[in-house]
Amino acid sequence: MGDLLGTARTPRARLRELLTAGEPLVAPGSYDALSARLIEQAGFDVVYMTGFGTTASLIGRPDVGLLSGAEMVDNASRIVAAVDVPVIADADTGYGNAINVVRTVRAYEQAGVSGIHLEDQVMPKKCGHMSGKAVISREEMAGKLRAAVAARQDPDFVLIARTDAAAVHGLDDAIDRAKAYADAGADVLFVEAPTSEEGIERVATELRGVAPLVFNWAEGGRTPPISLQRIGELGFSLVIFPIGTLLAATAGIRSLLEVLRAEGTPQSALPGLPSFGEFTDLIGLPEIQKLEQRFASE
Template structure:
């Protein structure tokens, strides 16, 4: 088991242009959800058109707490920077509510852009926010979110840095209000629209038929929205699908199995067929660069050993 790994790109502008080009036409843009540097490297090695930094998964892996508004801007912008620097694919980053009022939104947009993200997702929940597929979510007035979108658009330096506007109004206020909101957010200047948690294919088809900006579909296994094929989503009018939970749900399932077996048997013998190759993992993490550096700059192992023997002999003499 292994993955071909190439060097990450340090060109944020190029990544943003690549994302805009992918969204302009062609197949659905599929963005695997990433939540730490291991998941990011593994997903990036598959050469996706984009990666999605999931707030739920990032908060869980970084802080070990629910995605319920407990993470700060500082927590999250640091993760954005790490993920963007170590991957080639454009990174779409969850910016929650912007972490406060209008001035906070300006600060968040500028920080995410400077950290290397290709796009930021902002939502209209009240602060503190909650995961979009859990109960108890409340939204601010649509007019307040319109102001946030306008501030976000005005705050970016690179016009290719995309603003994704999300509404969580469907669950509490119904589909009509959610559709009204994304229309307003599009008029305010959002580049992409994200109507969270539609509850049927019929609703998704209607959303695709009425939206006048590129649409994001949120495919959460076990969530409120049906998980559809790429072809079906494209036919409904969606341009991008994010899969925020797929990676951490898969990792949790496998870790639970191997840890339970390890504790029960007292040994990892027999688990090889369930484990990633250690050599491949070392290469995934970039050890080939370390080995190449050592060959160029460090003493050869034989020379080091010989020098050590000579020093020992001299000391004995």
């Protein structure tokens, strides 16, 4: 866990190791510090900070470019502080041009994030599985990636290049862009939202050996759901499940509120929830109690 008095950590080097382990690295989506702690406690080796979930949780709105870079970095810093495992964060378009990308990379590094993905959408962007997207030129995006490479101070900080061109110009252009982004210095490639298993296979085949690949298992999105075994067979290095935790939390809250509305109290719903003691334990109360004893005045 991300203990208050935790020792020095090297999560970025750990992320590099995990990406080359030979099996797909599974990264559930986190939208706040609590969901990040739950992901770590469930035994996962990495946390993915979802922009979709961050937007929904912070302002209750859809992922259409409404949050600023500062708001995203602020959420990332809280998530990083809550866990010891590496955190990969959505950095949208970098929040401007190549010069803005320089500042964005520095800000995420200072927040303790282990890696980010930058996308080639026009700002304001949209969720990768929504319609109506537009993309910048591949030359402009390549320049932004070169700026990101020049800006990072820790060589272990992972830069993921995402292209949303498949929905705009087709899969051929998306694959060509991904290759150009690797040439610009991206460590990992992310072709967003192929809409068929054939398309998924093309991405994997044509980009094999260029750089490690991301598969976005967007719950309910446009990409067909395939098994983790198949994802591994195709050679993807990282698979993100961005919004399952958010959807589950929404369903749980709705269920509790329905009981409260119908019955006047939540009593009948409590057996299905963590107890007060269980919850305070999972968010670190025992650590606080130990620290209180350690630093108590004599």
